[in-house]
Amino acid sequence: MMQIDLSAPDFARAIPILQQLEQAGYEAYFVGGSVRDALLHLPIHDVDIATSAYPAEVKQVFARTVDTGIQHGTVMVLLHGTGYEVTTFRTESGYQDFRRPDHVTFVRDLAEDLKRRDFTVNALALRHDGTVVDLFAGLSDLAEHRLRAVGDPHARFHEDALRMMRAVRFESQLGFHIEAATTAAIADNAALLAKISVERVASEFNRLLLGHWRQQGLASLIDTGLAEFAPRLAGQASALQAFAALPATPFASLEIGWTLLSHFLQQAPGPLLKAWKQPNALIAATQHAVTLLAAMPQPSDWQLYEAGEAAVVTATAAQTYLQPDFDAASVQTRYAQLPIHAAADLAINGGTLIQAGVQPGPKLGQTLQRLTQAVVAGELPNTQAALLAASRADPC
């Protein structure tokens, strides 16, 4: 049996939980993504623990627990200020909606729990002494960077269709490839993706966009037909192919990814990102960046001013994917050197103009806009005297 190093602080601090469960006569293991990531020498997060103890038994073993998901078998154990999810070994059945089981049954056998998991590399269990339980050749799949469904891939994707998106996300995130039978099952079941909530699909897609092997993840998304069942990607194979063929450099932000996707799909970011239920801040940021990207490679000073700093960073980065010799730094420097960057930087405002005798109303707004443009263009100095003089000379 293979041994792994448990000195990573996240594991080390949780080991007493495994030990206390064993001392009480139960089995307990680290399971899921933390085991996979530790074996890959990647940073680990959310340590999941699985145990043969039933929820009521877990609560008897530990002084401080919180019922976070007791009907699913999960009890949160509080230790040194951290909460650890401890979940009873379970089997699942039903899945009439392709999203979640109708019934979960608590079991005492680790094998029963591991065999309902999605991929072999996610079905490893790690004991407190560092031994790894590997019932489905997950270690050799891990070594070969292979994603393989546990058991029958069709069954796994029928249980939870989101797993198909997880596969392409892991591909992008880990640089693994999906083995043939698993790929074929995704292609056969791609339509089930439509059963999954947009938020869950989007969460996987965003992680795919940010992965270091994005090209591979996108290629599988297209080749398996999954993209046909994702919001606004149906019928867009050639635009997606072009997007997937962008230089492999990872996107430094979601904004860059969505800006380029919107560009290739020729879809306005508003409706595109709303269909994906993305947060309003990401939608607004992408809208500004897409507008500026359309003005690349030579945006005017005014276009840079209107875009604002965040969109300048995003759009210049996006342009380097479209035009490898693009000089992003010089456009960013031009932005930095603009005389003003926001209305608040202007030496006058509406109130100053009214005090100087300009009538309130739409004309006032137009005058302010013209003065702002003149300052941004370097045609007027940003001083109250110069701007007031110019407002008096303003023809309208």
Ligand SMILES: Nc1ccn([C@@H]2O[C@H](COP(=O)(O)OP(=O)(O)OP(=O)(O)O)[C@@H](O)[C@H]2O)c(=O)n1
């Ligand atoms: N649709 C899913 C989601 C999760 N799991 C199982 O539950 C574990 C934990 O799930 P989750 O935290 O969502 O994913 P991780 O694999 O841990 O990956 P990460 O946390 O890095 O996203 C997975 O490893 C897998 O064993 C599963 O079988 N099917």
Ligand SMILES: [Mg+2]
């Ligand atoms: Mg996890």
